[in-house]
Amino acid sequence: MSAGLPEIDSALLQRRIDELSLITEAESPAVTRVLFSDADLRGRDYVAGLGRSAGLALRVDAVGNMFARWVGSAPDAPVVATGSHIDAIPNAGKFDGVVGVLGGISAIEALQEAGFKPMRSIELIVFTAEEPTRFGIGCLGSRMLAGAIPLEKASVLRDPEGKSLDELRGRAGLKEALDSVALPKNFYSAFVELHIEQGPLLEQQHIPIGIVQAIAGPSAYRVRITGEGGHAGAVLMPGRRDASLAASELALAVEKAAHESGSTDTVATTGKWEVFPNAINSVPCGVMLEIDLRDTCLETRDRALVLMRSASEGIAARRGVEIIWEEINADPPADGDPKTMTIAEDVSLQLGLATRRMVSRAYHDSLFMARVCPTTMIFIPCRKGYSHRPEEYSDPAHITAGARVLAGTLARLSHQPL
Numbered sequence: 324m325s326a327g328l329p330e331i332d333s334a335l336l337q338r339r340i341d342e343l344s345l346i347t348e349a350e351s352p353a354v355t356r357v358l359f360s361d362a363d364l365r366g367r368d369y370v371a372g373l374g375r376s377a378g379l380a381l382r383v384d385a386v387g388n389m390f391a392r393w394v395g396s397a398p399d400a401p402v403v404a405t406g407s408h409i410d411a412i413p414n415a416g417k418f419d420g421v422v423g424v425l426g427g428i429s430a431i432e433a434l435q436e437a438g439f440k441p442m443r444s445i446e447l448i449v450f451t452a453e454e455p456t457r458f459g460i461g462c463l464g465s466r467m468l469a470g471a472i473p474l475e476k477a478s479v480l481r482d483p484e485g486k487s488l489d490e491l492r493g494r495a496g497l498k499e500a501l502d503s504v505a506l507p508k509n510f511y512s513a514f515v516e517l518h519i520e521q522g523p524l525l526e527q528q529h530i531p532i533g534i535v536q537a538i539a540g541p542s543a544y545r546v547r548i549t550g551e552g553g554h555a556g557a558v559l560m561p562g563r564r565d566a567s568l569a570a571s572e573l574a575l576a577v578e579k580a581a582h583e584s585g586s587t588d589t590v591a592t593t594g595k596w597e598v599f600p601n602a603i604n605s606v607p608c609g610v611m612l613e614i615d616l617r618d619t620c621l622e623t624r625d626r627a628l629v630l631m632r633s634a635s636e637g638i639a640a641r642r643g644v645e646i647i648w649e650e651i652n653a654d655p656p657a658d659g660d661p662k663t664m665t666i667a668e669d670v671s672l673q674l675g676l677a678t679r680r681m682v683s684r685a686y687h688d689s690l691f692m693a694r695v696c697p698t699t700m701i702f703i704p705c706r707k708g709y710s711h712r713p714e715e716y717s718d719p720a721h722i723t724a725g726a727r728v729l730a731g732t733l734a735r736l737s738h739q740p741l
């Protein structure tokens with residue numbers, strides 16, 4: 324390990340990324356791996372196989388978070404962790420999450436190859452359902468590790484077919500009680516997640532490494548609108564109570580509220596719509612919307628929410644419909660840990676890689692890991708900032724550089740005094 328900086332087997336890492344991308348419910352190059360689907364389970368097996376080959380000790384918790392540990396010479400000391408997710412939203416790309424998981428394994432293998440001896444153990448985590456696809460809530464696994472979701476709320480989660488978390492995890496062989504998932508205090512000493520940027524800045528600025536100093540706080544709402552249905556030909560326009568028109572007005576109000584929050588960091592999206600009965604010749608009697616609202620600052624996020632809710636009341640009164648809001652989640656932003664960020668920057672500098680500090684506007688499992696231990700993320704460029712689409716792409720040289728920075732950072736963190 325020259326100057327403490329191990330080499331990554333770049334070709335092997337690329338091959339693994341390609342192999343994992345073929346485990347998908349969608350047609351390649353698109354990747355779809357929804358929590359506990361056949362593809363997700365096969366993907367987990369694939370990663371577990373790599374962990375076993377690297378001689379790591381494997382463990383899976385009750386919600387399906389997977390842990391692969393390289394035991395250090397101080398096995399009882401708080402552990403250094405890395406990792407990300409392998410679940411993928413419908414029609415996604417092959418790098419989101421995967422770079423952090425397979426890059427994490429490569430980083431550990433590189434350290435092993437270089438003869439590094441960990442003091443604190445180093446653990447790779449594959450988090451369950453970072454994506455909200457199945458249960459409508461993001462970061463399910465890390466959220467539960469951080470104890471950031473009441474168990475009553477987790478146990479009533481249902482997927483669109485009405486299947487419960489308990490039923491699905493039971494089918495995947497996960498029988499332990501969910502209250503065993505939350506981490507005890509001081510379990511981890513630090514967490515570092517390698518991830519593609521999912522934005523264009525690093526590529527535009529020709530900077531290979533981003534160090535994440537803050538993650539925007541996500542919130543999500545389910546809104547049910549009830550109006551009155553009827554025959555599209557027979558019911559005349561005056562007096563209609565069309566739920567879909569109320570929903571359309573509300574979506575525009577959501578956009579306006581984000582513009583008027585007072586911060587350019589406020590973003591709001593009405594990305595999910597279900598219309599009942601969804602027939603061309605029927606006046607819609609019901610609509611379910613899901614609204615995603617994020618900000619780096621809680622004050623402006625709250626201001627946008629107040630504007631949306633008050634617009635919603637006006638729409639309900641004017642159109643004679645009922646509008647009921649349900650909060651899915653409202654998570655605060657997270658800060659990167661200054662010491663951990665500095666270590667990752669020092670390692671990058673040693674490797675001759677330029678860095679910049681940045682805000683993550685996407686959420687990540689790091690948002691919740693930051694609640695339990697000092698945390699940062701290492702971002703690498705991705706082409707045009709594309710993500711959550713099959714065109715997602717990161718240059719192999721950037722992935723290798725990110726994994727090298729990760730390896731060096733894990734090594735330093737593993738030898739941090741007890």
Ligand code: GLV
Nearest residue numbers: 454684685686687
């Ligand atoms: C994560 O995928 C997000 O939506 O930010």
Ligand code: MN
Nearest residue numbers: 412419454711
């Ligand atoms: Mn994602």
Ligand code: MN
Nearest residue numbers: 419420453687
């Ligand atoms: Mn991700």
